[in-house]
Amino acid sequence: MKKDYYEILEVSRDCSSEELKRAYRKLALKYHPDKNQGDKDAEEHFKEAAEAYEVLRDPQKRQTYDLYGYEGIAGTGFRGFSGPQDIFSNFSDLFEDLFGFSAMHQKSGTSMGPEAGADLRYDLEVSFEDAARGTETEIEIIRLESCSVCKGTGMASGSRPATCPTCRGRGQIIRSEGFFRISSICPHCSGSGTIITDPCQACQGKGRLRERHKVKVHIPAGVDTGSRLRLKREGEAGLRHGPRGDLYIVIHVKPHDLFERHGNDIYLRLPVSIVQAAMGDEVEISTLDGPRNLKIPAETQTGDHFRLKGLGIPDLRGFGSGDQIIEVAVVTPTKLTERQRTLLQEFADIEKEKKEGGFFRKLFKRSEAHGHSSHERTS
Numbered sequence: 001m002k003k004d005y006y007e008i009l010e011v012s013r014d015c016s017s018e019e020l021k022r023a024y025r026k027l028a029l030k031y032h033p034d035k036n037q038g039d040k041d042a043e044e045h046f047k048e049a050a051e052a053y054e055v056l057r058d059p060q061k062r063q064t065y066d067l068y069g070y071e072g073i074a075g076t077g078f079r080g081f082s083g084p085q086d087i088f089s090n091f092s093d094l095f096e097d098l099f100g101f102s103a104m105h106q107k108s109g110t111s112m113g114p115e116a117g118a119d120l121r122y123d124l125e126v127s128f129e130d131a132a133r134g135t136e137t138e139i140e141i142i143r144l145e146s147c148s149v150c151k152g153t154g155m156a157s158g159s160r161p162a163t164c165p166t167c168r169g170r171g172q173i174i175r176s177e178g179f180f181r182i183s184s185i186c187p188h189c190s191g192s193g194t195i196i197t198d199p200c201q202a203c204q205g206k207g208r209l210r211e212r213h214k215v216k217v218h219i220p221a222g223v224d225t226g227s228r229l230r231l232k233r234e235g236e237a238g239l240r241h242g243p244r245g246d247l248y249i250v251i252h253v254k255p256h257d258l259f260e261r262h263g264n265d266i267y268l269r270l271p272v273s274i275v276q277a278a279m280g281d282e283v284e285i286s287t288l289d290g291p292r293n294l295k296i297p298a299e300t301q302t303g304d305h306f307r308l309k310g311l312g313i314p315d316l317r318g319f320g321s322g323d324q325i326i327e328v329a330v331v332t333p334t335k336l337t338e339r340q341r342t343l344l345q346e347f348a349d350i351e352k353e354k355k356e357g358g359f360f361r362k363l364f365k366r367s368e369a370h371g372h373s374s375h376e377r378t379s
Contacts, residue, residue, distance in 0.1 A: 005052035005065065013066070017057065019351055024053035051080040114242030117144065120235045121248050126219060128256035132266075132288055132313050134221035141215060141247065144208040144236040145203035152241060154207035159198035164189035208237055217249055222316040226260065227251040264313040264322025269329055272296060277330045287311050287324055294326060302330045 006013050009023040027049040029035075035043035055061045055073055064072045121143055146152035155161065163169045165188035171193040175184070184192040199205025215234055223229075228248050235245025253261075260267045270285060280298035284291050287308065294306060305327055312322025333340070 005056055007053040008048050009056070019300075020053060020056055024057075047080070057089060076293045115239040116242045117236035117238040117245040118266050119245040119248060121250060123250050123252060124217065124219075125252045125254060126223070127254050128259060128261075129288060130219060131223050131251065132221065134314075136216065136348055137219065138214055138216050139249075140212055142210055142212055145211045145213070146237040146241075147200060147203035147207055147209050149202035150207065150236070151208045152239070154203060154205040155196050156198040156200050159196075160223055161194035164193055164195050167193065169193040195258070207239060211339065213258050215247065219251070221314040222264070223251045223253070225251060225253045227316075236354045259288075261313060264315055266312050266322065266324050268324060268326050270294075270326050271329050272300070273331060274333065277301070277328070286328060300328055300330075302328060304328045 006015075009020065009027065011019055015023075028046065031042045031046040031049065033043060033046065036046075053320070055065055061073060076156055120141060120143060120255070122139060124137075124139065126135070126137075147154070150156070164171075164186060166188035167173055171186055171189065171191040173184055173186050186193075189195050196205045200207075203209050215231065217229065217231070219229070228250055231247040231249065233244040234247035237244055248288045258268055266288070268285060268287075272281070272283070275281075276283070276296055277300045278298065280300070281296045282293055283296060285294045289311060292308070292311075294308075308324040308326070310321050311324035314321045
């Protein structure tokens with residue numbers, strides 16, 4: 001059974017955020033492990049206070065706790081802290097909030113080893129046909145390149161880095177706040193422990209310069225909007241001979257005037273006249289492989305589909321290709337001539353006669369059947 005967070009911090013349930021902060025600061029100093037080495041009871045109090053403050057300082061978590069208690073907080077995924085190291089390493093913002101700078105529970109000293117370059121993103125627009133069939137293109141990007149004058153060191157030729165006078169080569173500044181040992185990155189050398197006293201004039205001591213660069217891009221068949229292509233080692237140059245980052249190409253496919261893509265299938269809307277739909281016809285249609293002839297059977301209706309196997313989009317993983325699907329749309333004629341109106345009226349009259357004749361034939365048959373059944377009942 002969890003203790004009441006308000007009781008742990010010794011505050012009222014309607015206390016302000018400032019009152020919470022003061023209460024926690026007092027308990028954190030009282031039960032800090034550096035002051036109570038080997039005292040398991042003090043360590044437990046330290047953990048409880050940190051957990052209570054972490055929950056109550058967040059308005060949303062506090063509201064959840066006030067309504068549902070610890071079970072409500074557990075439902076959000078928060079499980080408290082495993083120990084002081086967990087608090088120092090994962091929740092150093094607590095100490096920054098209280099003392100004004102980060103509490104980095106670690107030894108001083110920062111590596112000056114190689115640092116990888118940043119990844120880059122390039123948004124590439126391609127045509128529907130190029131996305132379906134694949135292509136190669138060349139793009140131009142601007143990226144950080146290692147300075148050719150200083151070879152990426154940032155220093156003028158013949159010079160050497162000097163020890164940082166602020167941190168004396170440690171890369172960090174250590175301060176004491178009560179029983180805390182607070183370490184922060186040296187602002188003078190940015191944690192490197194050294195400074196450049198004679199910078200390279202070409203790159204102003206940065207070791208890298210922005211340059212334009214052309215990259216060839218192979219676009220595989222079957223890509224779609226949102227597809228990402230990774231070009232290894234085409235990103236920005238690293239620091240101190242660190243590896244290059246990668247270049248990510250994000251594909252955007254232009255809409256097509258005729259085709260619409262659904263998965264690996266492509267759809268084509270085919271308008272046909274009433275005569276073509278009723279009597280059938282052979283028409284020429286567009287495909288990604290060029291024009292094809294398609295037979296329209298008699299009595300075709302709007303919405304009927306015809307499928308051309310294998311004429312869709314190739315699968316990116318090599319599992320064959322989709323199909324091309326033709327959807328028929330019967331077009332009603334407009335701007336009729338008098339002759340066309342007359343013929344259509346004759347057609348309508350014939351259709352009406354067919355329907356009425358069929359109706360009377362059905363009626364006669366039902367009436368005849370009814371008469372026979374009456375005779376059978378009276379015999």
